[in-house]
Amino acid sequence: xxxxxTGSTVPRRQLGRYLRELRNxxxxxxxxxxxxxxxxxxxxxxxxxxxxxxxxxxxxxxxxIYAAPADLTxxxxxxxRETKARGWWHAYGDVIPEDFDVYIGLEEAASQLTxxxxxxxxGLLQTEDYARTLIAADNPGVDEEEISRRVHVRMARQPxxxxxxxxxxxxxxxxxGILRRPVGGPRIxxxxxxxxxxxxxxxxxxxxxxxxxGGLHPGLMSGPFVILRFPLNGDGRESEPATVYVDxxxxxxxxxxxxxxxxxxxxFGGIWDACLEQSASRDLIHHAAKELTK
Numbered sequence: 001x002x003x004x005x006t007g008s009t010v011p012r013r014q015l016g017r018y019l020r021e022l023r024n025x026x027x028x029x030x031x032x033x034x035x036x037x038x039x040x041x042x043x044x045x046x047x048x049x050x051x052x053x054x055x056x057x058x059x060x061x062x063x064x065i066y067a068a069p070a071d072l073t074x075x076x077x078x079x080x081r082e083t084k085a086r087g088w089w090h091a092y093g094d095v096i097p098e099d100f101d102v103y104i105g106l107e108e109a110a111s112q113l114t115x116x117x118x119x120x121x122x123g124l125l126q127t128e129d130y131a132r133t134l135i136a137a138d139n140p141g142v143d144e145e146e147i148s149r150r151v152h153v154r155m156a157r158q159p160x161x162x163x164x165x166x167x168x169x170x171x172x173x174x175x176x177g178i179l180r181r182p183v184g185g186p187r188i189x190x191x192x193x194x195x196x197x198x199x200x201x202x203x204x205x206x207x208x209x210x211x212x213x214g215g216l217h218p219g220l221m222s223g224p225f226v227i228l229r230f231p232l233n234g235d236g237r238e239s240e241p242a243t244v245y246v247d248x249x250x251x252x253x254x255x256x257x258x259x260x261x262x263x264x265x266x267x268f269g270g271i272w273d274a275c276l277e278q279s280a281s282r283d284l285i286h287h288a289a290k291e292l293t294k
Contacts, residue, residue, distance in 0.1 A: 010243060010254040011082040013050035014102050015059070017109070018076060020048040022066035036065045050240075053083035103245055103252065104157065106228050112169040114227040116219050116271050121178060121192055123154050124161060124170065125199055125207075130192040131155065133184035161204060166231075172207045173219070173271045179209065179288040186292040193289035200282045208275035209284050217274035218267040225264055 023033050034044045046052045056077040063073040079102075107113070107124075115122055121130060131154045136147050160168040174196075182189040200207050210217060224247065230240040244255040244264045255261065276284060 015079045016048045016050040054080045056080040110228040111231045112229040115172045117224050118175045127192050127195050129188045167204045170205045176211050190289050190292045197285045209281040210274050214274040218270040222267045
């Protein structure tokens, strides 16, 4: 049967992952779930692997037999409505709750992230103090318990780059301004710079800094972005299409058309060319940390 290729694959893939997790949690086999829904096993496979769009009513039926809570059912039904979209704009706080984080699911499935940041240290490389400062500033009026929960979620992502089996590969380009901006004050920032220098030593991490002297580079036009790439199948093809993630003030943009991904990949190539070599980048990080402690 032909695979559906219209629209963005991002919501389909994420919906399939969540539905598969719900089925496994209830300890139902694909065959048993298909019988309960009066569907074929082939249809179940297409849904769980993100090969097809899905009606929100079908999602509601699946959530019912999987005993999913009402808020999650509503979120998944909203996600189902996006599976027919040509492109996908996910606005936080709209149909899908904030704690229903699509990006985290993609990040966990990825094998490589190519990341450009212009203003702040990437979440995967933040210290707890640095993360808490940012999250508190971005959520005025939110109580301390909720701030701590969000910090915990951010910290829980970080073992991806240190796991023993197939650690996530990171290629990160940071503007020098990130090193010079004392987020949280000198002590917190010095600790953050120490973390960056430490991460530079990991064999699966390539981290470079674009110095102020680097002048004009493509990142000044593109803004921050992440390219997520996924493990290869046995035939050497990517298990899922590469996806570009662009985080905005009111929402996040997911792009997975080959032409879109290639344009961002070319931009990153120009950004990388403007960077210092890794050893010089590490020296600059150490120098910035020493200036904070004078």
